Amino acid sequence: MANLLWLQGGACSGNTMSFLNAEEPSAVDLVTDFGINILWHPSLGVELGDNMKALMESCVSGETDLDIFVFEGSVVNAPNGTGEWNRFAGKPMKEWVRLLSDKAQFVVALGDCATYGGIPAMAPNPSESEGMQFLKRERGGFLGPDFVAKSGLPVINIPGCPAHPDWVTQILVAVASGRAGDLTLDEFQRPKTFFSSFTQTGCTRNMHFAYKVSATEFGQRKGCLFYDLGCRGPMTHSPCNRILWNRQSSKTRAGMPCLGCTEPEFPFFDLEPGTLFKTQTVMGVPKDLPTGVDKKGYIKLTGAAKAASPEWAEEDMFVV
Numbered sequence: 001m002a003n004l005l006w007l008q009g010g011a012c013s014g015n016t017m018s019f020l021n022a023e024e025p026s027a028v029d030l031v032t033d034f035g036i037n038i039l040w041h042p043s044l045g046v047e048l049g050d051n052m053k054a055l056m057e058s059c060v061s062g063e064t065d066l067d068i069f070v071f072e073g074s075v076v077n078a079p080n081g082t083g084e085w086n087r088f089a090g091k092p093m094k095e096w097v098r099l100l101s102d103k104a105q106f107v108v109a110l111g112d113c114a115t116y117g118g119i120p121a122m123a124p125n126p127s128e129s130e131g132m133q134f135l136k137r138e139r140g141g142f143l144g145p146d147f148v149a150k151s152g153l154p155v156i157n158i159p160g161c162p163a164h165p166d167w168v169t170q171i172l173v174a175v176a177s178g179r180a181g182d183l184t185l186d187e188f189q190r191p192k193t194f195f196s197s198f199t200q201t202g203c204t205r206n207m208h209f210a211y212k213v214s215a216t217e218f219g220q221r222k223g224c225l226f227y228d229l230g231c232r233g234p235m236t237h238s239p240c241n242r243i244l245w246n247r248q249s250s251k252t253r254a255g256m257p258c259l260g261c262t263e264p265e266f267p268f269f270d271l272e273p274g275t276l277f278k279t280q281t282v283m284g285v286p287k288d289l290p291t292g293v294d295k296k297g298y299i300k301l302t303g304a305a306k307a308a309s310p311e312w313a314e315e316d317m318f319v320v
């Protein structure tokens with residue numbers, strides 16, 4: 001039986017909502033089939049007030065084993081590094097985060113805010129938010145660059161805004177069933193099994209990307225969303241077109257550009273207001289090119305692709 005404790009800092013509860021919608025496996029399966037004992041969770045925990053505080057204290061003292069500590073939301077340091085803006089059970093939340101992280105076998109940061117600071121850490125960052133082990137692209141964050149949990153692993157990051165329900169439950173099962181060693185982490189401490197391929201992998205609009213057939217409106221049944229609508233699918237690591245949302249579809253399949261929510265820079269709000277869903281260009285070439293493609297190559301490739309575009313590439317396609 002693996003004891004799991006889940007706390008929330010500067011968050012909107014989006015990742016909790018996502019977790020509760022998981023299907024393969026579901027949140028209930030974690031308890032009934034995979035031996036996870038949820039000591040407490042913001043929506044599922046039954047302890048309140050002093051009882052909740054006593055539960056956390058018993059994890060900190062070592063009386064109760066803490067196998068998995070999940071943190072959702074940013075670590076709030078305001079005002080002036082005190083963390084007083086986010087108090088929980090008698091002290092700044094960040095103090096609990098430190099104490100519990102030091103005791104846990106595994107620490108999991110869930111969602112963009114916990115992994116990289118997310119939306120709360122956007123400039124000017126009034127809540128002085130940071131992620132558990134990153135602040136945007138910079139390694140360190142609240143726990144510092146050298147932090148490792150008792151298992152020897154650093155914080156396991158599951159980014160996303162929110163993270164897909166099944167990424168959450170499948171990673172928790174791997175950790176709880178002693179297969180955490182199988183979770184090779186990438187440079188941003190994301191499990192590679194989920195985050196080594198691009199959002200574009202499996203997108204039904206790939207042929208339109210290749211032939212430079214562009215969609216200019218949301219939901220359009222043909223065309224790639226990269227050329228006009230700012231899709232970040234070719235630059236974003238996520239399995240959104242491999243592990244579908246609601247087992248049905250994905251943003252890009254449905255005609256909504258990928259916003260790059262699994263990358264540290266999300267939500268990319270250094271863009272000018274009103275330009276979020278517009279591909280940013282310099283002299284007609286997108287500012288952000290697909291990973292591994294340079295400007296010269298892009299111009300050559302897209303020129304040839306457009307010229308070679310077959311008639312069928314202009315046909316409407318069925319998008320789920």
Ligand code: SF4
Nearest residue numbers: 203224225226231233
């Ligand atoms: S819509 Fe986005 S993810 Fe799909 S092919 Fe175009 S750029 Fe790639």
Ligand code: SF4
Nearest residue numbers: 238240258259260261
């Ligand atoms: S399609 Fe892009 S923005 Fe949407 S959930 Fe996947 S990674 Fe995030």
